Amino acid sequence: xxxxxxxxxxxxxxxxxxxxxxxxxxxxxxxxxxxxxxxxxxxxxxxxxxxxxxxxxxxxxxxxxxxxxxxxxxxxxxxxxxxxxxxxxxxxxxxxxxxxxxxxxxxxxxxxxxxxxxxxxxxxxxxxxxxxxxxxxxxxxxxxxxxxxxxxxxxxxxxxxxxxxxxxxxxxxxxxxxxxxxxxxxxxx
Amino acid sequence: xxxxxxxxxxxxxxxxxxxxxxxxxxxxxxxxxxxxxxxxxxxxxxxxxxxxxxxxxxxxxxxxxxxxxxxxxxxxxxxxxxxxxxxxxxxxxxxxxxxxxxxxxxxxxxxxxxxxxxxxxxxxxxxxxxxxxxxxxxxxxxxxxxxxxxxxxxxxxxxxxxxxxxxxxxxxxxxxxxxxxxxxxxxxxxxxxxxxxxxxxxxxxxxxxxxxxxxxxxxxxxxxxxxxxxxxxx
Numbered sequence: 001x002x003x004x005x006x007x008x009x010x011x012x013x014x015x016x017x018x019x020x021x022x023x024x025x026x027x028x029x030x031x032x033x034x035x036x037x038x039x040x041x042x043x044x045x046x047x048x049x050x051x052x053x054x055x056x057x058x059x060x061x062x063x064x065x066x067x068x069x070x071x072x073x074x075x076x077x078x079x080x081x082x083x084x085x086x087x088x089x090x091x092x093x094x095x096x097x098x099x100x101x102x103x104x105x106x107x108x109x110x111x112x113x114x115x116x117x118x119x120x121x122x123x124x125x126x127x128x129x130x131x132x133x134x135x136x137x138x139x140x141x142x143x144x145x146x147x148x149x150x151x152x153x154x155x156x157x158x159x160x161x162x163x164x165x166x167x168x169x170x171x172x173x174x175x176x177x178x179x180x181x182x183x184x185x186x187x188x189x
Numbered sequence: 190x191x192x193x194x195x196x197x198x199x200x201x202x203x204x205x206x207x208x209x210x211x212x213x214x215x216x217x218x219x220x221x222x223x224x225x226x227x228x229x230x231x232x233x234x235x236x237x238x239x240x241x242x243x244x245x246x247x248x249x250x251x252x253x254x255x256x257x258x259x260x261x262x263x264x265x266x267x268x269x270x271x272x273x274x275x276x277x278x279x280x281x282x283x284x285x286x287x288x289x290x291x292x293x294x295x296x297x298x299x300x301x302x303x304x305x306x307x308x309x310x311x312x313x314x315x316x317x318x319x320x321x322x323x324x325x326x327x328x329x330x331x332x333x334x335x336x337x338x339x340x341x342x343x344x345x346x347x348x349x350x351x352x353x354x355x356x357x358x359x360x361x362x363x364x365x366x367x368x369x370x371x372x373x374x375x376x377x378x379x380x381x382x383x384x385x386x387x388x389x390x391x392x393x394x395x396x397x398x399x400x401x402x403x404x405x406x407x408x409x410x411x412x413x414x415x416x417x418x419x420x421x422x423x
Contacts, residue, residue, distance in 0.1 A: 171236055
């Protein structure tokens with residue numbers, strides 16, 4: 001049975017384990033990918049994903065539809081936790097956990113969602129590739145590196161205003177590039 | 190305090206916030222502006238959605254199966270122990286997803302199969318129902334197959350009570366290939382026999398077994414086999 005994101009949110013709000021299961025099956029792969037990209041450590045990435053979904057389970061849904069999609073909400077939760085961990089671990093030695101021959105399974109079990117994610121992945125890759133390198137690096141340092149505006153300015157040796165401008169222009173270009181191809185809320189505005 | 194920020198200034202900060210680059214000192218300023226500006230609240234949602242698409246450019250790295258098991262075992266364990274839930278919700282929370290029909294269905298199907306057996310005896314025309322014996326170190330039981338052959342009920346005595354973090358999972362095992370988890374045994378009222386509805390046909394399977402698994406079940410059976418029985422050839 002295909003559950004919509006609204007169905008999943010309702011289920012989580014009802015404190016139903018099935019809601020978390022559905023949320024994980026739809027976005028667990030994305031969450032794991034984000035955590036792994038940020039932390040470069042399989043064990044730590046798994047811990048962060050588990051902590052994030054457990055936090056959603058324990059708190060219930062704090063998702064507000066007016067503030068973005070369910071996808072962006074869970075991405076933000078996972079990213080923030082991964083960045084917190086990254087910042088906490090910067091002064092520690094990281095130990096990589098072996099996979100122990102564990103089988104993997106796609107987290108996205110709904111074929112339609114899998115296709116949609118694959119399509120958007122290809123489009124996003126193209127859109128990112130079209131950005132000037134300095135704009136792409138700026139948003140990657142921020143999103144995956146956890147660097148703030150001033151830290152990026154220092155690292156890239158540019159004024160604060162330049163960082164601000166690069167981020168906004170990069171996102172605006174991404175929006176323009178993707179709006180033609182993807183069915184997203186901003187198309188209607 | 191007055192909000193002196195223009196939309197232009199706010200939009201710059203919202204873009205930074207979406208990718209996580211907003212300085213802590215600017216957070217309160219942005220929050221104050223958003224509280225009174227629907228336009229920028231909408232823009233914030235757009236930027237958040239855009240930023241959430243960034244990971245789509247990465248090659249998806251599927252999580253290991255153990256992560257799902259670990260997460261759901263914890264969720265089900267907490268759900269079954271939660272005093273905030275009414276008793277009927279806790280009962281269903283204790284039963285892994287997708288198989289919640291087991292507890293309620295067991296009673297109904299036992300009755301239905303019994304009725305089916307009665308009908309067979311009375312009419313002496315349909316195929317006879319089949320029962321297989323299952324056993325383990327301490328447990329014994331029966332797998333009663335309905336006359337249609339598409340449903341069966343496993344009834345077991347002699348199983349120990351498990352902590353809430355564990356379940357007895359029932360598996361159908363083909364001659365070759367992977368075992369298929371099909372049901373969970375539910376304890377009878379007052380320490381009676383454990384039961385599970387085994388849905389679907391048994392055709393193609395050689396063995397039925399039950400193992401101890403974390404709450405939420407497993408993708409593959411553990412080595413803790415509490416009972417097993419051979420199917421077919423009766």
